[in-house]
């Protein structure tokens with residue numbers, strides 16, 4: 001990274017399991033004193049305000065120190081600015097960090113500042129809410145809505161919740177418009193992917209290219225317990241496309257309607273309920289700091 005690229009680190013003190021690490025000390029150890037400032041978030045949503053202000057104040061790089069929720073909040077504050085996003089992963093999912101090959105340990109991610117490059121990626125919106133990795137409705141939206149009320153976070157409670165709720169979830173029907181086609185379908189999951197994974201190396205769209213100007217849409221029409229085993233295996237081995245239970249489309253834009261209100265998520269965070277979903281991609285609209293190849 002060029003030496004004149006001053007960085008604002010935005011730390012979410014509530015995220016992740018690496019709370020025992022003193023992140024501020026690590027940053028001070030890894031980087032020259034005059035090359036950065038550090039702020040901590042004080043409430044949910046604060047990171048977006050801090051990032052936007054950081055870009056206004058002339059920081060060339062704004063680093064999200066947290067999990068996928070923090071990355072989403074910081075990145076949305078940087079849209080339309082001249083500042084680039086860096087990620088210091090501190091969550092459990094780390095979907096965008098994994099897609100961009102950013103090291104998952106804080107010290108290694110900080111080392112990246114000495115050997116990195118700028119690159120542009122696509123960004124997306126679902127009903128106007130920016131997302132950078134995945135968004136969707138159906139079972140994943142349903143899980144996000146329950147997880148949002150859960151006191152416990154992390155992968156283990158997420159998996160426990162999925163197992164508990166699988167048989168309770170009632171899939172619906174959706175009408176989908178994409179690439180000038182219009183079709184009605186049963187819908188267990190409809191996921192819109194910019195990056196290839198949800199996080200935790202669960203690859204919902206293994207073919208997704210984050211710079212191709214296209215959304216990868218994954219439709220799972222219905223899912224019995226037996227098919228769920230095959231899909232889960234496919235998610236973890238990048239083979240969901242050959243599981244026989246998921247269909248894929250590439251498109252710049254997609255609209256879907258459901259009869260009932262359905263919960264939906266953006267980057268794993270519950271957004272709300274809707275019965276009409278409009279998803280769009282904005283090609284190469286965010287600059288990110290990635291490992292130099």
Ligand SMILES: Nc1ncnc2c1ncn2[C@@H]1O[C@H](COP(=O)(O)OP(=O)(O)OP(=O)(O)O)[C@@H](O)[C@H]1O
Nearest residue numbers: 015016041042043044066067068069070091092093
């Ligand atoms: N100071 C704060 N106090 C309370 N909540 C906060 C604060 N700062 C950020 N948040 C909220 O914390 C939530 C969780 O953050 P984040 O996703 O980064 O961590 P995580 O849940 O540990 O990671 P992952 O989603 O990867 O498991 C976000 O929705 C964010 O809005």
